[in-house]
Amino acid sequence: MSYKTIIGLEIHSELSTNSKIFCSCTTEYGGDPNTHCCPICLGLPGSLPVLNEKVVEYGIKAGLAFNSNIANHTKMDRKNYYYPDLVKGYQISQYDKPLCEGGYIEVDTENGKKKINLTRIHIEEDTGKSIHSKDGGTLLDYNRAGVPLIEIVSEPDMNSPEEAKQFLEKLKSVLQYIEVSDCKMEEGSLRCDVNINIVDEETGKKSTITEIKNLNSFKSAVKAMEFEQKRHIELLEKGEDTVRETRRYDDLKGETISMRTKEDASDYRYFPEPDIVDMEISNEWIENIRKSLPELPEDKMNRFIKQYDLPEYDAEVLTASKNLALFYEDTVSHSVDFKTASNLIMGDILRRLKDEDMEVEDMRFSSKEFADLIKIIDSGKISNKIGKKVLREMFEEGKDPNKIVKEKGLIQINDEGEIEKIVDETLDENPESIEDYKNGKDRALGFLVGQVMKKTRGKANPGIVNKLISKKLNS
Amino acid sequence: MDYNELSITRLKDKLESGEVTSVDLIEEYFKRIEKYDNSIEAFLTLNKEEALKKAKEIDEKRKNGEQLGYLAGIPVAIKDNISTKGLKTTCASNIIKDYIPPFDATVIENLKNADAIIIGKTNLDEFAMGSSTETSAFQITKNPWDISRVPGGSSGGSAAAVASQMAPFSLGSETGGSVRQPASFCGLVGLKPTYGLVSRYGLIAFASSFDQIGPFTRNVEDAAIVMNVIAGYDKMDSTSVKREKENYLDGLKNDIKGLKIGVPKEYLEGLEGNVKSQMEQSIKTFENLGAEVEMMSLPHSGYGLETYYILAPSEASSNLARFDGIRYGNRSSNYNNTEELFVKTRSEGFGEEVKRRIMMGTYCLSSGYYDAYYKKAQEVRTLIKNDFDKAFEKYDILISPTTLSTAFKIGEKNDDPIAMYQSDKLTVGVNIAGVPAISIPCGLSDNMPIGLQIIGKNFDEAKILNVAYNFEKEINFKQTPDLGGVK
Numbered sequence: 001m002s003y004k005t006i007i008g009l010e011i012h013s014e015l016s017t018n019s020k021i022f023c024s025c026t027t028e029y030g031g032d033p034n035t036h037c038c039p040i041c042l043g044l045p046g047s048l049p050v051l052n053e054k055v056v057e058y059g060i061k062a063g064l065a066f067n068s069n070i071a072n073h074t075k076m077d078r079k080n081y082y083y084p085d086l087v088k089g090y091q092i093s094q095y096d097k098p099l100c101e102g103g104y105i106e107v108d109t110e111n112g113k114k115k116i117n118l119t120r121i122h123i124e125e126d127t128g129k130s131i132h133s134k135d136g137g138t139l140l141d142y143n144r145a146g147v148p149l150i151e152i153v154s155e156p157d158m159n160s161p162e163e164a165k166q167f168l169e170k171l172k173s174v175l176q177y178i179e180v181s182d183c184k185m186e187e188g189s190l191r192c193d194v195n196i197n198i199v200d201e202e203t204g205k206k207s208t209i210t211e212i213k214n215l216n217s218f219k220s221a222v223k224a225m226e227f228e229q230k231r232h233i234e235l236l237e238k239g240e241d242t243v244r245e246t247r248r249y250d251d252l253k254g255e256t257i258s259m260r261t262k263e264d265a266s267d268y269r270y271f272p273e274p275d276i277v278d279m280e281i282s283n284e285w286i287e288n289i290r291k292s293l294p295e296l297p298e299d300k301m302n303r304f305i306k307q308y309d310l311p312e313y314d315a316e317v318l319t320a321s322k323n324l325a326l327f328y329e330d331t332v333s334h335s336v337d338f339k340t341a342s343n344l345i346m347g348d349i350l351r352r353l354k355d356e357d358m359e360v361e362d363m364r365f366s367s368k369e370f371a372d373l374i375k376i377i378d379s380g381k382i383s384n385k386i387g388k389k390v391l392r393e394m395f396e397e398g399k400d401p402n403k404i405v406k407e408k409g410l411i412q413i414n415d416e417g418e419i420e421k422i423v424d425e426t427l428d429e430n431p432e433s434i435e436d437y438k439n440g441k442d443r444a445l446g447f448l449v450g451q452v453m454k455k456t457r458g459k460a461n462p463g464i465v466n467k468l469i470s471k472k473l474n475s
Numbered sequence: 476m477d478y479n480e481l482s483i484t485r486l487k488d489k490l491e492s493g494e495v496t497s498v499d500l501i502e503e504y505f506k507r508i509e510k511y512d513n514s515i516e517a518f519l520t521l522n523k524e525e526a527l528k529k530a531k532e533i534d535e536k537r538k539n540g541e542q543l544g545y546l547a548g549i550p551v552a553i554k555d556n557i558s559t560k561g562l563k564t565t566c567a568s569n570i571i572k573d574y575i576p577p578f579d580a581t582v583i584e585n586l587k588n589a590d591a592i593i594i595g596k597t598n599l600d601e602f603a604m605g606s607s608t609e610t611s612a613f614q615i616t617k618n619p620w621d622i623s624r625v626p627g628g629s630s631g632g633s634a635a636a637v638a639s640q641m642a643p644f645s646l647g648s649e650t651g652g653s654v655r656q657p658a659s660f661c662g663l664v665g666l667k668p669t670y671g672l673v674s675r676y677g678l679i680a681f682a683s684s685f686d687q688i689g690p691f692t693r694n695v696e697d698a699a700i701v702m703n704v705i706a707g708y709d710k711m712d713s714t715s716v717k718r719e720k721e722n723y724l725d726g727l728k729n730d731i732k733g734l735k736i737g738v739p740k741e742y743l744e745g746l747e748g749n750v751k752s753q754m755e756q757s758i759k760t761f762e763n764l765g766a767e768v769e770m771m772s773l774p775h776s777g778y779g780l781e782t783y784y785i786l787a788p789s790e791a792s793s794n795l796a797r798f799d800g801i802r803y804g805n806r807s808s809n810y811n812n813t814e815e816l817f818v819k820t821r822s823e824g825f826g827e828e829v830k831r832r833i834m835m836g837t838y839c840l841s842s843g844y845y846d847a848y849y850k851k852a853q854e855v856r857t858l859i860k861n862d863f864d865k866a867f868e869k870y871d872i873l874i875s876p877t878t879l880s881t882a883f884k885i886g887e888k889n890d891d892p893i894a895m896y897q898s899d900k901l902t903v904g905v906n907i908a909g910v911p912a913i914s915i916p917c918g919l920s921d922n923m924p925i926g927l928q929i930i931g932k933n934f935d936e937a938k939i940l941n942v943a944y945n946f947e948k949e950i951n952f953k954q955t956p957d958l959g960g961v962k
Contacts, residue, residue, distance in 0.1 A: 042802075043797050044576065044577070044578075045558070045564075045571065045576070045679040045803075046558040046564075046576065046578075046676070046677040046678055046680070047578075047676070048675060048676050048711060048713065049713070050710065050713045051713065078793055080792075080793050080796060080840070082796070082814075082817050084799075084801050084813055087797065087802070089793070089795075089796020089797045089798075089799055090793050090796055267841050267842045269837065269841055269842075269845075270840075271789060271790075271793070271840055271845075271849060274682075274683035274684035275680075275713060275714065276713045276714075277713050
């Protein structure tokens with residue numbers, strides 16, 4: 001049997017404006033609980049919201065970057081529901097006239113490029129945060145209440161968790177490029193809800209859509225989708241169906257758990273926010289924002305291919321994140337080889353970042369220091385392998401590569417005479433290896449080279465070591 | 476001091492000439508409060524200590540010849556749904572009975588900048604929902620003209636305070652007529668400004684798209700003075716309108732010859748007692764003043780009450796959601812989970828009328844009913860607005876009685892919410908359209924005051940005040956409540 005997966009996403013992204021959506025309180029992350037609050041963001045009786053124009057501008061920016069239509073007339077609405085951290089008993093959001101409609105994000109699939117369509121992008125306020133204490137109590141921190149968000153809603157156009165992941169990565173990258181959000185998932189500035197179901201392609205039977213709420217990393221999003229995909233198929237195969245429900249993903253157990261069924265679907269009683277006047281958005285304003293948009297990932301990639309003569313693959317990897325692209329461009333501006341820089345970034349740096357779950361901007365060394373490292377390697381002063389060691393050191397200590405090389409005495413030994421002494425010493429110590437080699441065991445050569453490198457703590461020029469040992473063994 | 480001596484204008488003269496000090500004045504008013512408020516029950520909170528302190532400061536400044544604000548040393552009473560920093564603001568509801576706002580409403584800031592002195596907070600229908608000040612969770616305010624009658628509502632406390640001479644002026648708020656109707660019942664001048672002219676910042680919302688703060692004064696000139704202080708653009712209120720500040724005293728005394736006045740015939744149906752004959756008398760008065768008066772029609776006014784009683788509760792159901800037991804201290808002590816906390820806090824904290832309106836509003840906004848009620852009412856709202864726009868193409872102002880009858884008896888309409896809602900019949904249209912209107916006394920019926928309503932087009936407060944001033948001078952309404960009968 002063959003099954004088709006259908007996935008739609010809703011992404012909430014915190015906008016990186018300095019002040020909140022309806023007041024002048026700071027949006028800065030952290031701070032002691034309830035210190036970034038005023039009567040307006042706390043929704044105190046009598047306080048009134050006044051819309052921060054920057055929020056509208058950022059929303060338009062996002063819409064333009066995702067090819068959406070920007071509304072000329074838009075308004076805010078109230079979404080009414082009860083939750084302890086919801087200060088006013090309603091959330092100010094947008095309902096029937098969102099700021100942006102339509103648009104798309106292009107992703108790479110096995111079958112080439114694919115457009116994932118967007119339904120809408122709208123602006124709204126964030127709520128406070130409930131903190132559940134060990135003794136069963138609930139504490140409330142309203143620092144986040146009134147932080148501006150955009151909600152991006154996709155059409156159910158994705159057909160695999162992989163496509164959804166690509167969509168999320170592209171979306172994050174673009175939002176960072178246009179600097180409307182820092183998309184720090186660990187700080188909650190990017191959150192994602194998934195709607196997923198399965199169609200049996202032979203019978204056309206569909207499973208009922210389930211919603212997975214509040215996924216706070218791409219990794220868990222993908223895992224949650226994979227889990228759901230499997231669960232839906234198994235149920236369909238058993239002739240059962242899923243129920244309309246909201247689930248959450250348990251990272252530790254690696255499974256989704258039902259939170260509530262959708263039978264008692266909330267009635268949000270949306271109506272136009274009477275405290276905020278409707279907004280007219282002029283085409284002139286939209287055009288000015290369009291002009292202010294920076295180079296987007298696609299354009300940057302094409303430029304990288306041309307300007308740095310990089311393969312498309314390299315250019316795509318390097319431009320996937322704005323900060324990575326920036327790091328690359330800064331590095332090569334210190335006149336180092338384009339391709340060497342690309343190789344090291346795509347290999348060692350990205351691997352390390354992934355292992356450590358770090359972002360480019362968290363690295364403890366500068367692009368200048370990184371360029372210095374490439375120069376030392378290219379000059380032959382240290383080997384590639386030592387270079388990687390130095391890079392590791394730079395990651396850990398954040399020190400200048402020249403200093404590391406000097407302090408640890410890592411400069412490559414290129415002196416044939418000096419190396420020959422060590423080679424002779426090694427051969428003397430390992431007569432059985434010489435015997436093995438003569439009996440046709442080629443591995444022995446590698447072992448001997450390794451021994452020399454070990455003795456020199458990796459500093460001997462491996463080319464020379466190889467050459468000398470081969471010469472001596474064959475003589 | 477006799478009653479008419481207690482106007483802002485006269486008090487200002489006395490203070491400026493040194494005949495009285497601000498401290499004298501504050502003490503005098505608190506004496507009156509001590510004498511009458513046991514019977515009238517207009518005040519919920521008194522601010523005596525702070526008021527005297529402020530009065531001393533102002534007297535000192537005056538002595539030193541320092542620059543003083545326009546209302547320097549003049550006492551004012553404030554409806555208890557307008558936020559006053561450090562002073563309890565309860566909306567006459569148990570749900571926030573101990574709430575002390577950490578900020579001042581913009582109108583309070585304006586009054587303070589003008590050096591007015593807040594003497595206390597006045598009673599109202601709970602969350603301004605009512606037409607009699609009987610739905611207050613704390614006390615029933617009495618009409619100073621006859622304490623067996625209501626003062627009107629919802630700003631009944633503010634009206635009664637001024638009518639019983641416990642304050643020279645006060646602020647109320649309007650959602651469907653809550654300044655004009657009590658002004659009419661208590662024989663005062665009450666003005667509902669154009670929506671957006673006076674900042675709503677700090678006014679605890681009932682229905683945001685209707686609410687507007689307005690003054691109660693003893694005469695029209697005082698209303699103009701208060702408007703000079705409280706009107707103006709406020710960046711804290713997105714619905715506040717950006718426009719030049721106006722001086723409402725300019726042109727106040729100009730004559731009104733040639734003024735075109737329309738009388739909506741729909742507003743003359745169902746009038747009780749002498750209201751109709753007083754209206755006819757008022758029309759004659761205007762004609763004597765050289766105005767042209769004509770009967771005309773506001774064809775959609777028949778839908779006013781229904782439109783209002785769908786839209787206002789809808790907004791109220793949302794505005795009151797914040798009182799959920801999580802903040803503001805008042806919380807049910809008897810709950811097992813969060814939902815129970817919400818439900819029980821609200822069940823225990825809100826009175827019957829508030830609950831009724833929350834239920835109506837929630838129903839009208841709920842999916843499946845939204846189109847039939849809320850949306851439909853919004854459409855009718857536009858029609859009603861258009862009626863006024865069209866009328867003002869032809870007429871400078873419209874006049875009508877403010878209410879169908881004079882003040883009714885306490886308890887008379889308590890068991891019949893619909894009858895109670897009818898009290899707003901002649902005032903709601905103005906709130907629906909957002910236009911300004913004033914109520915001024917025009918006569919008596921069985922020794923109870925009757926109000927005349929003067930309606931203008933948007934931002935035509937100056938015109939309304941000018942017309943009202945001429946009318947007031949012409950009829951010379953001097954009757955005052957017999958406070959000797961108040962025990």
